[in-house]
Every structure is written in structure tokens, then in C-alpha cells.
Amino acid sequence: MTDPQITLYRLQACPYCERVVRTLDRLGLEYRSRYVEPMHSERNVVKRVSGARSVPAIVDRNTGVTMSESANIVEYLEGTYEDAGAAGGA
Template sequence: MTITLYRLEGCPYCEFVVDKLEELDVPFDSVWVEGPHSKRDEVKAITGQRQVPVVVDDDYGVSMSQSARIFEFLETTYGDADSPAEVDTEF
């Protein structure tokens, strides 16, 4: 399982996602992004925008932003659900 979380130091939404990943015992790698939006080109290349948090799950071919959507995906895919989520990955 390969999940990458793009996050910003001090971002409360990023920390909420970290807490959810840890609660579900899902291993992940963190990529720390810079504070100024203008320097988040790597994030923009993935999602088309520069906001964080962003989760990339290679196993499911999912790249998404917005913590609420990320929570739903994580809970459905890695929580107590019987089957993986069908997630709209369009932005």
C-alpha cells in the first residue's frame, strides 16, 4: 500500500488527515510543501490546484484534495467497510 500525503506544517486540515490515517493504521509517506501557494507546483501538477492536504493512493489510482473527501475515501476504503470506495477522482 502506497499513500502519499502532501501537507504543510501547521495546517490543521493536514493534521486531521494524519490523525485519520493513524486511527485507521494506514501507513503513509509525508511530502512537506512550502507555505506560499506560488511554490506548490508539485501539488498543482497532481490536482490542478495548490491547496493541501492532498492524498495520492497508488493502489487505488486516487489523487484528491479537500479533507472531507479524503476522510470519506479513507474511512470507506480502509475503515470497517466491506468493500473499497468508489470515489469520484475528478476535480
């Protein structure tokens, strides 16, 4: 089995992170969770990959996209992957 191409940087019990998790699960996407430091000032791993310390943040190696902000991530995931599963059918 290969490593998941999507990495989600998240906090424990973060409602915005959970929104992204629900979207990933609904779309059937494999992903790796990386839990980050609760202290905003210590989230250097997130800052290195996304340029900001906010979570959730994702890195999608399939497309080369890195982004944060849950609404943007959900919109991106749905736009990129929602129709991918249905594309072979019609």
C-alpha cells in the same frame, strides 16, 4: 519493506492536514508525508499531482485516487479502508 502506497502532501501546523494525519493513523495506514511550500503560488508539486495547489492532498497508488480537501479525503479513507481491517472477522 515496500514504499507506502499513500502520499500525503501537507503543510507544517495545518489543522486540515492534521485531520487527515489523525485519520491515517487511526486506520493504521502507512503513508509518506511530503511537506510543501507555505506560499500557495509555489506549490507546483501539488499542482502537478492533483491539479490544484491546495493541501492536504493525497495520492493513493492502491486505488489510483488523487484528491484534495480534508473532508473529502477523510470520507474517502474511511470508506475505502475502515472496514478493510474488519472484513476478515465476521
